[in-house]
Amino acid sequence: MSESIVGIVSAxxxxxxxxxxxxxxxxxxxxxxxxxxxCLGGMGGAGALKASQILHEYGVDVxxxxxxxxxxxxxxxxxxxxxxxxxxxxGRKLPVxxxxxxxxxxxxxxxxxxxxxxxxxxxxxxxxRQEKLKLAEETGACAADMESAxxxxxxxxxxxxxxxxxxxxxxxxxxxxxxxxxxxxxxGTVNVVKLVSILIKRSVSFxxxxxxxxxxxxxxxxxxxxxxxxxxxxxxxLTDRSHANELVxxxxxxxxxxxxxxxxxxxxxASSR
Numbered sequence: 076m077s078e079s080i081v082g083i084v085s086a087x088x089x090x091x092x093x094x095x096x097x098x099x100x101x102x103x104x105x106x107x108x109x110x111x112x113x114c115l116g117g118m119g120g121a122g123a124l125k126a127s128q129i130l131h132e133y134g135v136d137v138x139x140x141x142x143x144x145x146x147x148x149x150x151x152x153x154x155x156x157x158x159x160x161x162x163x164x165x166g167r168k169l170p171v172x173x174x175x176x177x178x179x180x181x182x183x184x185x186x187x188x189x190x191x192x193x194x195x196x197x198x199x200x201x202x203x204r205q206e207k208l209k210l211a212e213e214t215g216a217c218a219a220d221m222e223s224a225x226x227x228x229x230x231x232x233x234x235x236x237x238x239x240x241x242x243x244x245x246x247x248x249x250x251x252x253x254x255x256x257x258x259x260x261x262x263g264t265v266n267v268v269k270l271v272s273i274l275i276k277r278s279v280s281f282x283x284x285x286x287x288x289x290x291x292x293x294x295x296x297x298x299x300x301x302x303x304x305x306x307x308x309x310x311x312x313l314t315d316r317s318h319a320n321e322l323v324x325x326x327x328x329x330x331x332x333x334x335x336x337x338x339x340x341x342x343x344x345a346s347s348r
Contacts, residue, residue, distance in 0.1 A: 145250070
């Protein structure tokens with residue numbers, strides 16, 4: 076069985092920083108390990124789909140959705156890890172590669188809270204307890220994000236192994252205020268001028284920002300622990316991808332041959348095509 080080329084899609088720079096320290100633009104491919112590539116797609120399904128397509132064209136043959144999620148279950152708190160057994164999008168469930176998912180779950184330290192279940196898709200950030208409860212009722216999901224189901228749908232269409240690794244950033248009872256979206260770019264970085272304006276107008280309190288920051292800190296700590304435990308390849312070399320070999324043969328061989336002499340480099344940025 077040949078080794079997989081792992082493609083990781085993240086939305087936010089704060090998520091990607093758990094995988095590498097070098098900052099890079101949206102829709103560029105970062106070579107973060109000899110057989111692992113990372114692409115930042117920004118918030119939302121459109122960017123996640125574009126990033127998935129770029130990675131697949133580059134020669135990637137397994138996909139990971141890596142980042143944070145909102146809790147739809149009151150038992151989940153910031154820092155809890157969601158390794159879903161399915162994603163929910165457009166009225167249907169899409170599976171993950173369970174063998175791969177279970178292998179990662181078994182490796183993680185016992186002090187991490189790890190849950191399975193369903194990860195729901197949401198078209199926009201959930202800004203209230205009521206919105207979260209409604210989505211939970213409609214989907215049966217324990218958590219939600221804006222990218223994973225879209226990546227799962229692409230992976231299913233291309234017959235690629237797929238898993239989602241998502242840490243809870245905000246609990247059921249606390250959500251980011253909608254007004255904050257005006258001060259946040261697609262990659263999660265902050266427009267300082269707009270943020271200061273929002274604070275001056277008291278549309279958002281410093282206490283709210285503190286809670287958001289603590290939630291992201293807890294989520295990033297968990298994601299970093301997953302990377303530390305499993306490695307940047309996420310044990311994908313053991314994943315059966317024989318069903319996907321034909322998909323990547325014409326597309327990936329040229330790129331892999333070009334890079335075969337560069338495997339000693341830890342980080343490399345490549346332009347998307």
